[in-house]
Amino acid sequence: MSIPFERYWQALLDTISMVAVSGGVAFAAGVPLAVLLIVTAPGGFLESPRLNRAVGSVVNGFRATPFIVLLVALIPLTRLVAGTTIGVWAAIVPLSISATPFFARIVEVSLREVDPGLVEAAQAMGCRKWDIVRHVLLPEALPGIIGGFTITLVALIGSSAMAGAVGAGGLGDLAIRYGYQRFDTEVMVFVIAILIALVSIVQFSGDRYVRWLKNR
Amino acid sequence: MNYSPALRAAGHAAQLPTSGQAQAGGREAAVRAEQAGAAVGNAVVFEGIGKTYPSFSGAVQALSDISLEIPAGSIFGIIGRSGAGKSSLLRTINRLERPTVGKVIVEGVDIDTLDARGLVRLRRRIGMIFQHFNLLSAKTVWENVALPLKVAGVPAAEVKRRVAELLALVGLQDKRSVYPARLSGGQKQRVGIARALVHRPQILLCDEATSALDPETTQSILQLLRDINRRLGITVILITHEMSVIREIADRVLVLEQGRIAELGEVWRVFGSPRHEATRALLAPLQHGLPDDLQHRLRARPPEPADGHWRIVQFSYNGEHRLEPDFARIARALQAEVRLVHGGVDRIQGHVHGRLLLAVPGGAALPDLAALAQGPRALAHRIEVIGYVDSL
Numbered sequence: 209m210s211i212p213f214e215r216y217w218q219a220l221l222d223t224i225s226m227v228a229v230s231g232g233v234a235f236a237a238g239v240p241l242a243v244l245l246i247v248t249a250p251g252g253f254l255e256s257p258r259l260n261r262a263v264g265s266v267v268n269g270f271r272a273t274p275f276i277v278l279l280v281a282l283i284p285l286t287r288l289v290a291g292t293t294i295g296v297w298a299a300i301v302p303l304s305i306s307a308t309p310f311f312a313r314i315v316e317v318s319l320r321e322v323d324p325g326l327v328e329a330a331q332a333m334g335c336r337k338w339d340i341v342r343h344v345l346l347p348e349a350l351p352g353i354i355g356g357f358t359i360t361l362v363a364l365i366g367s368s369a370m371a372g373a374v375g376a377g378g379l380g381d382l383a384i385r386y387g388y389q390r391f392d393t394e395v396m397v398f399v400i401a402i403l404i405a406l407v408s409i410v411q412f413s414g415d416r417y418v419r420w421l422k423n424r
Numbered sequence: 425m426n427y428s429p430a431l432r433a434a435g436h437a438a439q440l441p442t443s444g445q446a447q448a449g450g451r452e453a454a455v456r457a458e459q460a461g462a463a464v465g466n467a468v469v470f471e472g473i474g475k476t477y478p479s480f481s482g483a484v485q486a487l488s489d490i491s492l493e494i495p496a497g498s499i500f501g502i503i504g505r506s507g508a509g510k511s512s513l514l515r516t517i518n519r520l521e522r523p524t525v526g527k528v529i530v531e532g533v534d535i536d537t538l539d540a541r542g543l544v545r546l547r548r549r550i551g552m553i554f555q556h557f558n559l560l561s562a563k564t565v566w567e568n569v570a571l572p573l574k575v576a577g578v579p580a581a582e583v584k585r586r587v588a589e590l591l592a593l594v595g596l597q598d599k600r601s602v603y604p605a606r607l608s609g610g611q612k613q614r615v616g617i618a619r620a621l622v623h624r625p626q627i628l629l630c631d632e633a634t635s636a637l638d639p640e641t642t643q644s645i646l647q648l649l650r651d652i653n654r655r656l657g658i659t660v661i662l663i664t665h666e667m668s669v670i671r672e673i674a675d676r677v678l679v680l681e682q683g684r685i686a687e688l689g690e691v692w693r694v695f696g697s698p699r700h701e702a703t704r705a706l707l708a709p710l711q712h713g714l715p716d717d718l719q720h721r722l723r724a725r726p727p728e729p730a731d732g733h734w735r736i737v738q739f740s741y742n743g744e745h746r747l748e749p750d751f752a753r754i755a756r757a758l759q760a761e762v763r764l765v766h767g768g769v770d771r772i773q774g775h776v777h778g779r780l781l782l783a784v785p786g787g788a789a790l791p792d793l794a795a796l797a798q799g800p801r802a803l804a805h806r807i808e809v810i811g812y813v814d815s816l
């Protein structure tokens with residue numbers, strides 16, 4: 209083996225922590241953002257076209273910016289939040305900020321697809337607006353939300369490879385430095401194998417969970 | 425009014441009218457409901473309801489000039505073809521739809537005067553069930569039925585007691601921890617009914633509640649609704665496009681056509697002598713039409729020679745004066761060989777209506793048919809020769 213096993217292990221841990229923390233942030237911020245987009249949309253129960261457009265534009269703006277550009281453009285914010293501009297923690301800030309709007313849009317679609325008849329039934333039984341969000345929209349959209357979260361995690365594994373550009377480490381960084389820059393094919397192949405395994409595990413678990421939710 | 429004794433009684437009986445105790449409780453509740461009904465008067469009053477929807481091709485008039493009263497404790501049916509405005513009208517009662525003009529008065533309160541909190545309280549006094557059940561797929565049967573109480577902040581012990589009562593009432597105690605996807609259509613609608621009644625409402629709105637069910641299940645759900653109405657004195661307002669549902673359980677019926685009142689009255693009257701074309705169209709599937717082969721051979725004039733052919737005489741019954749077909753008297757009056765060719769009668773609220781087609785030989789002299797349909801000794805409400813056939 210051209211590099212010690214510990215290097216792979218460390219890179220895997222770095223990738224997992226980047227993806228886990230930014231995924232967590234994306235989930236915690238993306239769901240409320242999606243709810244905000246839904247309730248302020250035309251016909252929603254806190255209808256506010258101006259707020260809806262404003263939030264929508266910000267979301268679109270972040271989604272339109274390529275991640276590698278975001279990574280550099282957000283350096284001042286990263287320094288403010290993480291206290292550093294290199295390392296795993298520095299990568300988590302731009303990763304979270306790019307994943308949140310992406311995930312929010314997926315959640316928004318899932319929420320919009322909840323049968324309007326269920327909302328009507330909830331109104332008829334005397335549910336208030338937030339009761340409907342909490343007891344109807346979110347639980348009924350859960351399979352879609354989990355499916356969307358799986359996609360987001362897989363996308364984050366991809367983006368985290370680029371985070372090597374800010375010295376964050378991780379599997380992608382290992383592949384670029386050894387496999388690409390030093391023409392070490394063995395490292396490249398091995399890293400790709402680990403990434404494939406990682407993506408498969410995430411996708412498989414997500415699918416299993418969604419299937420369980422739908423089949424109960 | 426509190427009807428929990430009836431519910432508790434039902435709770436001891438696995439199925440609805442099985443034990444004497446449950447039935448006695450039921451009668452008590454019905455009597456109390458009648459008294460309460462007399463005191464309250466009308467459950468719902470519509471005053472000049474109109475509803476216009478904006479659309480790309482100008483405004484669409486969904487409802488116009490609907491004024492009527494629905495007595496407390498009754499079963500009121502609203503029927504019409506699709507797009508007639510049934511759903512819109514039903515939804516004005518719990519303000520899922522807001523009428524453009526007019527007033528809806530529920531239990532004496534003009535609901536337009538209610539604020540958001542008042543509206544939530546109103547909706548808790550009005551249960552609603554739906555064609556597609558609208559159960560929450562992520563919640564179990566128990567959680568579905570408990571949700572209206574939970575969001576109203578009812579204490580957990582009380583929730584537990586009432587959900588158990590309601591599940592017993594609809595006969596689904598053993599399905600409490602099952603998810604709706606595992607239930608049949610009829611079971612889902614039973615959960616819907618339990619959920620709608622868990623706040624002990626005075627009014628139950630049924631939006632095509634049996635339209636997605638097979639005939640047998642439809643019968644059991646209608647039976648349950650009738651039972652709920654009788655035992656608990658709940659006013660049931662149901663919309664449907666099936667006349668058979670109305671015939672089965674409604675006291676009074678409103679026929680809507682293009683958002684207007686086409687006909688309104690007691691079911692047997694509306695069924696017995698439909699005055700509006702829309703009502704006749706809706707009744708058509710229930711009527712005993714002429715069989716095809718007879719229809720083809722039917723002639724407007726008697727064939728020559730007069731012997732050897734048959735006259736087809738139609739006897740119609742519309743329910744008035746509790747008139748019923750009396751074959752002995754019919755045969756005596758016609759003084760001829762009489763054969764029953766086709767027909768049938770229904771009994772609605774004790775009133776017989778329908779029609780009979782009788783064949784009488786062409787050679788026999790007939791008495792004055794119009795006279796036979798008149799007076800206190802009339803044989804039918806209308807008697808006429810509708811045509812002639814060469815043979816039967």
